[in-house]
Amino acid sequence: MAGQAWPRGFRLEERPEPTIDHTDDVKIHVLAAGICGSDLGIYTCKSLFRDAMSRAPHDPVVVGHEFCGIPVDAGDQARVRLAEIIAHNSNHDDEVLKFTRRRSAADLARDPGFTDFVGEHFVCSAEMHITCGWCFQCRVGAPHTCQNTVIKGVHDDGAFADYLKVPAANLILLRRGELPVEIIAFMDAIGNALHMVQAVDVAGKNIAVLGAGVQGLMAVAAARRSGAGRIYVTDFSPSSSDSGTSRVETVLFAMARRFGANHCFDMAQPGAKDRLMGTVMDETDGTGVDAVLEASGSYFAYRDGLDLVRMGGTMALLGIPEGAMPVDFGRDIIFRGVTVKGIIGRRVFETWEAMRNLLGAGLANDLLDGGFVSHELPLGDFETGIDAMQRRDAIKVILKP
Numbered sequence: 001m002a003g004q005a006w007p008r009g010f011r012l013e014e015r016p017e018p019t020i021d022h023t024d025d026v027k028i029h030v031l032a033a034g035i036c037g038s039d040l041g042i043y044t045c046k047s048l049f050r051d052a053m054s055r056a057p058h059d060p061v062v063v064g065h066e067f068c069g070i071p072v073d074a075g076d077q078a079r080v081r082l083a084e085i086i087a088h089n090s091n092h093d094d095e096v097l098k099f100t101r102r103r104s105a106a107d108l109a110r111d112p113g114f115t116d117f118v119g120e121h122f123v124c125s126a127e128m129h130i131t132c133g134w135c136f137q138c139r140v141g142a143p144h145t146c147q148n149t150v151i152k153g154v155h156d157d158g159a160f161a162d163y164l165k166v167p168a169a170n171l172i173l174l175r176r177g178e179l180p181v182e183i184i185a186f187m188d189a190i191g192n193a194l195h196m197v198q199a200v201d202v203a204g205k206n207i208a209v210l211g212a213g214v215q216g217l218m219a220v221a222a223a224r225r226s227g228a229g230r231i232y233v234t235d236f237s238p239s240s241s242d243s244g245t246s247r248v249e250t251v252l253f254a255m256a257r258r259f260g261a262n263h264c265f266d267m268a269q270p271g272a273k274d275r276l277m278g279t280v281m282d283e284t285d286g287t288g289v290d291a292v293l294e295a296s297g298s299y300f301a302y303r304d305g306l307d308l309v310r311m312g313g314t315m316a317l318l319g320i321p322e323g324a325m326p327v328d329f330g331r332d333i334i335f336r337g338v339t340v341k342g343i344i345g346r347r348v349f350e351t352w353e354a355m356r357n358l359l360g361a362g363l364a365n366d367l368l369d370g371g372f373v374s375h376e377l378p379l380g381d382f383e384t385g386i387d388a389m390q391r392r393d394a395i396k397v398i399l400k401p
Helices: 037-043 047-053 076-088 094-100 105-110 114-121 187-200 214-225 247-259 272-283 299-308 329-334 350-369 379-390
Strands: 025-034 066-074 122-126 163-167 171-175 207-210 231-235 263-266 289-294 309-317 339-342 373-378 396-400
Touching: 025 076, 025 122, 037 047, 037 379, 066 076, 066 114, 066 163, 066 187, 076 094, 076 105, 076 114, 076 171, 094 114, 105 114, 114 122, 187 214, 187 289, 187 309, 187 350, 207 214, 207 299, 214 231, 214 247, 214 289, 214 350, 231 247, 231 272, 231 299, 247 263, 263 272, 272 299, 289 299, 299 309, 373 379, 379 396
Parallel strands: 207 231, 207 289, 231 263, 289 309, 309 339, 373 396
Antiparallel strands: 025 066, 025 163, 025 396, 066 122, 122 171
């Protein structure tokens, strides 16, 4: 039942391989999967996720929603869908063109070697928010806010496994070598950050990114490549080393600057709020930032964002806090003309296409060269990855079955 207590943590267990039950299903062999902050929230029994998973149709649920894999089987309709994608993109690929020979999608789908060809030449990820297609939001072109969304890895079995299955319509198919497997494995998370950047149209704007974790760092990188003006980054170090320099400053802020941040502030340090406000107001002629991108999930950061954003500015909220926060809506939002946007998932499939272009244009290399993937572990060592995340010794953790 919703709200019911449950044991903390995950467990590893043997399950039968999923089978194709519906004609539009694709079965995928998982190569790599990313641990998301929401997976950590599930692990620690955060109330929002506990309530959501308590309504899942079966128990237990295989968690994980970020992955890269290989399609290995597909229902009849799914084969046609895959063939349509491949045929549509065959003109600039000699190997694919040689295989398709300009055959129709239906003919390709009937080819006995079709599935083997797909597995040999393509890898995939997927939009793991499964939407209904018929509610009001879906009909008006906003399926990322579908009333009936089923999230794989939350409400249904996900990607921390050798195999999973997804509807063909949700598949993201990429040519082998187009992007590194380790990057594809967390495109879902990159998409969250990019959605936040898209929501405020950052080009030419001064922005504050609150939280220098995975989402915040990716938001900095995407914002810089999208033409943002000044970028201010904050985080909060839980502890400092003997030298007085925290990991937030030595690792996360170094990476934020590498990706394009102009100023970084550790809000745990004495006087940090005054320095933050002073710097922003000095560099914006007392106006404040055009947009706040909140990626920490801390209500302290929410308060900082309300103080930083200019009149008529925008706050995009991606970080998920626990509990409630008092807000003076009249003073902080209404009379200041501030727009507040909640960021859920990705714009389907606008964000995926923008993300693919940004990653292919160099962002993928920036992330890998910058050490963004800090841990690559066997799936069975998930506890090591979770522990590193909890101690903030990890940036992005990748699990490999």
